[in-house]
Amino acid sequence: MPLSLDEYYRSGHLYLESERGREEVFTLLAKELETSLKENRWRKALWVADNIYDFVKKSNLIYANFDLPNLSGLRQESDEIKKSALKFLGEKDNIKLFKKAIVRMDKASYKSRVFLILIKYLPEIEGLPLVHFTDLYLMIFNTLYFLDKTEGAEVERFDLGDMLVRASLRYDCREMCASFLSDRKLKDLLDSEEYRYRFTPYREYGSKLVKALDNMDKKNKPEVAVLTPFVFTDMLFYLIDERFEGRLRKGLIEGKEKILLHIRERVDGLFEGDDKELLKEMISFRISTRIDELAKSKPFGPGYSVAKELPFQFQNQRIENLKD
Structure with a gap:
């Protein structure tokens, strides 16, 4: 059964610790990004963009949550999580959706947040x-x-x-x-x-x-x-x-x-x-x-x-x- 948004909120930290779990997380993010464009729900697109930005920058709050039982394992996997996030960003369908979001968003603050990940991280994507x-x-x-x-x-x-x-x-x-x-x-x-x-x-x-x-x-x-x-x-x-x-x-x-x-x-x-x-x-x-x-x-x-x-x-x- 595909990872649901509710399950991601509850147990995302557990999924991110394994390669298979990360695949489920980024499949969910891709689905949410696609839905945001179809429905013009820009806050959802921003949520996806912010997640990707935090994973690449290694600044996600999960890395500072001392209540997580697998915090040490997550920190050890931070490089792999970053690689998965960059791969997600560079995939043809996803980058196309991010570009569409920038063009169609009306608010300056919204555009800024999506522009940020493209400006900073496109050069880091292998083979782009x-x-x-x-x-x-x-x-x-x-x-x-x-x-x-x-x-x-x-x-x-x-x-x-x-x-x-x-x-x-x-x-x-x-x-x-x-x-x-x-x-x-x-x-x-x-x-x-x-x-x-x-x-x-x-x-x-x-x-x-x-x-x-x-x-x-x-x-x-x-x-x-x-x-x-x-x-x-x-x-x-x-x-x-x-x-x-x-x-x-x-x-x-x-x-x-x-x-x-x-x-x-x-x-x-x-x-x-x-x-x-x-x-x-x-x-x-x-x-x-x-x-x-x-x-x-x-x-x-x-x-x-x-x-x-x-x-x-x-x-x-x-x-x-x-x-x-």
């Missing part, structure tokens, strides 16, 4: 296709551009915007992000030296990009889903293009039309209503302009220096040295 990072970029830009339409107190909307500004720096899309910001305070934060030093790109994300491009390079066959995330990046593009001796730049220039089509298809799949047409126009224009600029700039070769392309604080940076 890069298309999910393209979707993350699009959701960040869309939310920032329509921030005023999001429900909630002014401070809640600002907190959501601030989180996404920091995410833009973590995912190295500061220049693109600036095109979708109208709030002066958020723009100032995006441009501030404090934020640019504190929120450098995730090392795990940079490593994922390198690995995916390396695999594509070995096949000697362009893959639009692999190339697309690079059109949003600033520093990472130059660092990785140097590593691949200009082949990344060449791939973006030659694949321009396919990349634009891919982005429009992702927008159509993610968003609803008339607003998505405006987003498609804005994104397409910015990406087209970016690739055209790359085509006109000096390519990798004799006399090329990646340092000249980077902000001064990153001129000695390498992918391997990026902070966590």
Whole structure:
């Protein structure tokens, strides 16, 4: 008999201690997440998101509940519980539902809680296709551009915007992000030296990009889903293009039309209503302009220096040295 919600509340700590029990727990969470989307019950979706976040961060209250007879065993299994939670997050159906929840939720505070687990933990998921990072970029830009339409107190909307500004720096899309910001305070934060030093790109994300491009390079066959995330990046593009001796730049220039089509298809799949047409126009224009600029700039070769392309604080940076 499948694990019920009542049984999970009563005895979830017992199920989490074994591999088979964890499978039942995450099957239940998947069912609850699916139900929340069908019924627009956002508190249920938040409950699932919060559970996943706590399991990955190892901050779930069960680890501090000294009344549990199996507390020691749970703590010993915390790494395995985290692995199961990351696997759950990366499964195609679940990540699709989390993305739908972000897009369809009206309240800023709700969006923030679901965005948080995607922003922080997608880079930790082994083998996650890069298309999910393209979707993350699009959701960040869309939310920032329509921030005023999001429900909630002014401070809640600002907190959501601030989180996404920091995410833009973590995912190295500061220049693109600036095109979708109208709030002066958020723009100032995006441009501030404090934020640019504190929120450098995730090392795990940079490593994922390198690995995916390396695999594509070995096949000697362009893959639009692999190339697309690079059109949003600033520093990472130059660092990785140097590593691949200009082949990344060449791939973006030659694949321009396919990349634009891919982005429009992702927008159509993610968003609803008339607003998505405006987003498609804005994104397409910015990406087209970016690739055209790359085509006109000096390519990798004799006399090329990646340092000249980077902000001064990153001129000695390498992918391997990026902070966590």
